[in-house]
Amino acid sequence: MSCEKFRENMAAYLDCLLSDKELCEFQAHLSVCKTCRQEAEELQSMFSWLKQAGDVTPPKDLRESVLAELKLEEGRKVRRFFPGFSQAVAAAVVFIMLVVGNLSLLPTSRVSDAVPMRAAYQEESRAATPPADAAIYTQNLRESEQFSDKSELSSEAERNTSSHRLALNLVLIPLFLFFAMRFQRRRKEAD
Amino acid sequence: MGDFLETDEKMLISLCKRGDLSAYDRLMQRYEKKVYALCFRMAGNQDDAADLAQEAFLKAFRALPSFNGQAQFSTWLYRIVTNTCLDEQRRQARRPQLFSLDKPLNTEDGQLMLTLPAEASDPLDTALSQETEAEIKTLLSMLPASQRIVLVLRDMEGYSYEEIARILNLNGGTVKSRLNRARARLRDLYLKKEELFSPTVHLKRKEGRDRS
Numbered sequence: 001m002s003c004e005k006f007r008e009n010m011a012a013y014l015d016c017l018l019s020d021k022e023l024c025e026f027q028a029h030l031s032v033c034k035t036c037r038q039e040a041e042e043l044q045s046m047f048s049w050l051k052q053a054g055d056v057t058p059p060k061d062l063r064e065s066v067l068a069e070l071k072l073e074e075g076r077k078v079r080r081f082f083p084g085f086s087q088a089v090a091a092a093v094v095f096i097m098l099v100v101g102n103l104s105l106l107p108t109s110r111v112s113d114a115v116p117m118r119a120a121y122q123e124e125s126r127a128a129t130p131p132a133d134a135a136i137y138t139q140n141l142r143e144s145e146q147f148s149d150k151s152e153l154s155s156e157a158e159r160n161t162s163s164h165r166l167a168l169n170l171v172l173i174p175l176f177l178f179f180a181m182r183f184q185r186r187r188k189e190a191d
Numbered sequence: 192m193g194d195f196l197e198t199d200e201k202m203l204i205s206l207c208k209r210g211d212l213s214a215y216d217r218l219m220q221r222y223e224k225k226v227y228a229l230c231f232r233m234a235g236n237q238d239d240a241a242d243l244a245q246e247a248f249l250k251a252f253r254a255l256p257s258f259n260g261q262a263q264f265s266t267w268l269y270r271i272v273t274n275t276c277l278d279e280q281r282r283q284a285r286r287p288q289l290f291s292l293d294k295p296l297n298t299e300d301g302q303l304m305l306t307l308p309a310e311a312s313d314p315l316d317t318a319l320s321q322e323t324e325a326e327i328k329t330l331l332s333m334l335p336a337s338q339r340i341v342l343v344l345r346d347m348e349g350y351s352y353e354e355i356a357r358i359l360n361l362n363g364g365t366v367k368s369r370l371n372r373a374r375a376r377l378r379d380l381y382l383k384k385e386e387l388f389s390p391t392v393h394l395k396r397k398e399g400r401d402r403s
């Protein structure tokens with residue numbers, strides 16, 4: 001066996017991967033060839049030198065930094081697929097606030113809508129007072145007094161809620177328009 | 192790997208494919224030591240190794256949807272890691288070389304190595320092992336990357352020939368011959384290391400310019 005051919009098996013020999021037959025051949029050559037024997041010995045001593053390489057510990061923040069980068073990417077992906085995403089979210093939030101705000105101030109405001117009618121009805125009944133209708137009149141009056149008692153009580157609160165509603169709308173509608181416009185501009189930029 | 196771990200891993204992988212980052216955290220936890228070790232042996236320093244490991248884990252997460260489970264996940268992952276390391280080596284080879292204390296300096300007569308003596312304050316054995324560690328790093332860096340990766344996988348990280356062949360997408364014969372060449376080359380360098388690290392090219396701290 002030539003030395004050249006022999007050395008092809010060196011790696012397998014050093015890793016104890018040779019078959020019995022190959023190992024016999026290999027050892028037979030080693031016993032007669034000084035160069036190859038020296039080569040094998042040098043490699044062995046190189047291995048023991050290499051074995052001194054210490055253990056390696058990954059940095060503590062390795063996984064953390066990978067996850068941070070992936071989270072960033074996730075955000076970027078959403079923005080790429082949906083330009084103006086944050087503006088749309090902001091506009092939607094303001095819109096929901098508008099609807100919820102107006103609805104929550106609505107039940108008392110329905111009463112306040114009805115008040116002028118009742119007041120007008122009261123005036124009317126007082127002005128036209130045919131004696132024949134006296135009984136009806138007094139009943140009407142009694143009813144409207146009941147109404148006016150209630151409206152008297154709630155009128156203060158009504159004025160408050162309607163001014164709240166006005167303030168809410170004055171702030172939120174322009175804000176909504178602002179975000180909606182910015183969203184539209186973003187979409188145009190993206191096209 | 193036990194059956195339980197294997198099914199558990201499959202579950203983690205399918206969660207990751209759906210973008211579950213906490214599942215990916217657990218998956219990374221299993222492999223970070225081996226991934227980082229490969230990167231460290233290839234890069235030779237902690238900063239570059241951390242960058243390489245991070246890049247490999249990012250690439251793996253992005254590529255996970257195309258992982259079909261035909262290969263073992265570990266093999267698939269290590270392939271990404273080794274490719275990342277080899278790409279970086281290629282990139283560095285193209286860049287004009289800067290003089291660095293950690294890397295051999297290429298001169299007309301060959302490579303010139305500058306080493307600083309180990310910290311005097313260290314206990315003797317630590318200093319010795321640190322010196323050996325530095326020698327190993329330096330000599331490994333002198334191997335061509337394609338040989339270094341095979342030697343690192345086999346002789347430092349203990350992968351089998353079959354695994355190496357699968358990771359590097361080579362046939363068994365190529366792995367063996369490349370390993371033979373890598374070992375012969377490293378042995379040559381190892382035998383010459385006294386020369387390479389001899390006092391004449393040893394840069395003493397007081398004589399040398401500052402690290403900056």
Ligand SMILES: [Zn+2]
Nearest residue numbers: 003033035036
């Ligand atoms: Zn021979």
